[in-house]
Amino acid sequence: MVWHVAHIRAISAWAGGPVSVITKPRSLADQLFADEPAVRDVHFIDMNPHGRRGRHDGVLGFWRLVQLFRAGGWRSVVFLHHSRTLAMAAWIAGIKDRRGYGWGSQRPFLSRGPFLPKSIGKQHQLKRATAWVRAAGIPFDDDEPSLTRAERDSGQVCAAFGLVQPFVAVGIGSSEVLRQWGTDKFAALVAALLAAGWRQVVLVGGQEDQASATRIIAANKAAPGLVTPILGAKLSAVIAVLAEASFYVGNNTGVMNIAGALGIPTFALFGTTPIFDHGRTIYPITAEDTGRHDGMVRVGVEQALDVITAKRGGLAP
Numbered sequence: 078m079v080w081h082v083a084h085i086r087a088i089s090a091w092a093g094g095p096v097s098v099i100t101k102p103r104s105l106a107d108q109l110f111a112d113e114p115a116v117r118d119v120h121f122i123d124m125n126p127h128g129r130r131g132r133h134d135g136v137l138g139f140w141r142l143v144q145l146f147r148a149g150g151w152r153s154v155v156f157l158h159h160s161r162t163l164a165m166a167a168w169i170a171g172i173k174d175r176r177g178y179g180w181g182s183q184r185p186f187l188s189r190g191p192f193l194p195k196s197i198g199k200q201h202q203l204k205r206a207t208a209w210v211r212a213a214g215i216p217f218d219d220d221e222p223s224l225t226r227a228e229r230d231s232g233q234v235c236a237a238f239g240l241v242q243p244f245v246a247v248g249i250g251s252s253e254v255l256r257q258w259g260t261d262k263f264a265a266l267v268a269a270l271l272a273a274g275w276r277q278v279v280l281v282g283g284q285e286d287q288a289s290a291t292r293i294i295a296a297n298k299a300a301p302g303l304v305t306p307i308l309g310a311k312l313s314a315v316i317a318v319l320a321e322a323s324f325y326v327g328n329n330t331g332v333m334n335i336a337g338a339l340g341i342p343t344f345a346l347f348g349t350t351p352i353f354d355h356g357r358t359i360y361p362i363t364a365e366d367t368g369r370h371d372g373m374v375r376v377g378v379e380q381a382l383d384v385i386t387a388k389r390g391g392l393a394p
Contacts (some may be wrong), residue, residue, distance in 0.1 A: 078100060078104040078105070078106050078224045078331075079109070079205070079224070079331065079334040079335055079338050080201075080202055080206070080222060080334070080355070081157055081202075082207040082222045082223065082224065082338065083217075083219065083220045083222060083223070084114075084157060084210050084217075084220070085098065085113075085115055085116065086115040087210055087215050087216065087217045087387055088154075088155055088210070088215060089115035089116070089174055089217070090115070090291040091215045091216065092325050093152070094117075095114060095115055095116055095117035095182060096116060096117060097116075097117055097118050097119070097120060097149060098110065098116050098118075098119045098120070099119075099120045099121075099145075099149075099163075100119065100120075100121065100122065100125060101121065101122055101124065101126075102121045102126075103126070104336045104343075104350065105106070105279055105312045106119045106120040107121075108311060108312035108313050109212055109224070109312060109316075109335075111313055112225045113225050114225070115226075119369055120145060120149065122142065122163070124138070125137075126338075127190065127350055133145075133239065138173075139162070139166065141162075141167045141373075142162070143165075143169050144170075145168050145373040146166055146167050146169075146170035146172060147170040147171065148256060151174070152172070152173070152174060153172070153173075153174035154167050154174070154175050154176070155173075155176045156175075156176070156177030156183070156187075157177070157178075157185055157206045158177065158178070158207065159177070159178045159181065159198065160183065161181070161182045161183045161186065164177060164183045164187055165186045166185035167186070170188040173188060173274065174188055174189070174198075174302065175187045175188045175189075176188070176189060176190075176213070178192070178193045178197070178205065178209055179191075179192030179193060180192065180193060180194065180197075180198065181195060184266065189384065190212075190316060191209065191212035191213055193205070193208055193209055193212065201351075201353075203220060203355050203356075204220075205354075207220040219287075220355060221355055221356060221357060222268045222334065222338040222355065222356065223286065223335070223338050223340065223346065224316065224335065224337075224338040224339055230253065230313075230317050231317040231318075231320050231321050231323070233317075234314050234317035234318060235317065235318060235321050238279075238305060238307055238314075238318065239302060239305065240277060240279060240304075240305060240318065240321070241276055241277055241340055242323075243273055243275065243276060243277075243323045243394045244274070244275065244276060244277035244278065244279055244321075244322060244323065245277075245278050245279070245322060245324055245325075245326065246279045246281050246318065246319055246322035246324075246325045246326075246327070246336065247263060247266065247267060247270075247278055247279065247281065247292070247322055247326055248281045248323075248325060248326070248327020248328055248330060248332045248336075249263050249280050249281070249282045249286050249289055249327065249328070250281070250282030250283050250284065250285070250286045250327075250328065250330060250332065250334055251328040251329070252330075252332050254309070254370065254372065255348065255349070255350060255370070255371075255372030255373070255374070256328050256329050256346075256348070256373070257328060257352060258327075258328055258346050258348075258373045258376065259392070260289045260292050260293060261278075261296075262299065262373075262376075262377075262378050262381075263289070264296035264297060265294065265295045265298075266326065266378055266382070267280075267293055267297055267304060268296070268297050269378070269382055271297065271299060271303060271304075271390065273392040273393045273394075274393045274394055275323075275393075275394055276303075276394070277302065277303060278303065278304050279305050279306075279307055279318060279322065280293060280294075280304065280305065280306040280307065280308070281308075281315060281318070281319070281327065281332055282306075282307075282308050282309075282320065282332075283308060283309050283364055284308055284309035286308055287306075287308055288298060289307040290308060294306070305387050311370070312335075315332065315335070315337060316339065319332070319335060319336045319339055319341065320339050322336075322341055323327040323341070323342075323394065324341055324342035324343070324344065324383060324385070324389070325341055325342070325343045325344065326343075326344040326346070326381065327344075327345070327346060327389055328345075328346050328373075329345055329346060329347050329348075329350055333345050333359075334356075336351075337353075337356035337358055337359040338356070340358055340369070341358060342358055342360065342389065343356065343358050343359045343360065344360050344362055344381065344384060344388070345359050345360065345361055345362065346361060346362050346376060346381065347363050347375060348362075348363065348364045348371075348372045348373040348374070348375070348376050349364045349366070349369070349370045349371060349372055349375075350362070350372070360384060360388050362376060362381050362384050363376070364376050
């Protein structure tokens with residue numbers, strides 16, 4: 078969802094007012110866009126969730142999807158996606174102006190172009206959306222993601238968590254094994270940051286990262302409050318904390334993308350996964366390309382510290 082912020086703003090400006098965003102619940106778009114003037118409201122489509130059947134899956138689910146499109150009262154819909162199912166539901170719902178990428182079986186259910194060649198599907202999702210917006214003639218300058226936040230809230234949120242500046246945010250979570258750097262390496266990284274003089278290190282992740290956070294804190298034997306876990310917090314709170322961090326270092330996740338979109342120096346542990354080139358403040362930490370996709374295995378702590386030191390001119394605050 079972070080990747081599409083600039084496109085949503087461009088479409089909103091072109092439409093002459095705030096737009097509705099239709100997406101999946103796991104995007105947390107309602108929290109992400111809480112302070113976004115280009116977004117009027119968010120509607121969730123519950124399709125293909127992990128571990129269960131979604132409300133909009135199957136035949137009955139499809140008709141619920143049609144009803145969602147009818148209830149919205151929208152005159153136009155733009156699909157920054159190649160889904161045939163969504164386009165078909167909008168067509169049956171009677172939305173007359175339906176636009177999207179239009180490759181493959183989606184095209185018959187769209188009312189007008191431009192249509193993108195299927196070959197563009199090999200590009201990153203952000204670049205696909207950029208190609209469509211520009212092909213549609215919508216004024217659009219820069220596709221780098223940037224997030225709007227309520228500055229008045231940042232200090233209050235940080236105070237509520239007991240945070241003191243300057244601090245570093247460390248993203249320890251990841252749902253994919255190949256994107257997980259590992260607890261021991263994060264513990265060593267935190268030790269190096271504390272030794273360099275940082276007053277506080279904040280661990281950012283989900284509730285499922287509690288065991289990892291506990292081990293990182295225990296390994297450092299730090300005084301209370303020097304290493305502070307913020308796990309499973311609301312996205313609005315995470316955004317407020319990241320916005321006040323001196324920099325972020327962590328796994329390649331949604332939180333990493335948010336940090337980059339907030340404009341803080343973001344040291345992203347990519348390992349052997351493809352790096353992103355759409356963020357000016359995202360600095361990749363990668364493994365040497367040997368043709369072997371082994372994730373983070375060959376990314377060492379010293380390598381990460383070297384990248385941070387080189388970009389910042391030092392490791393200390």
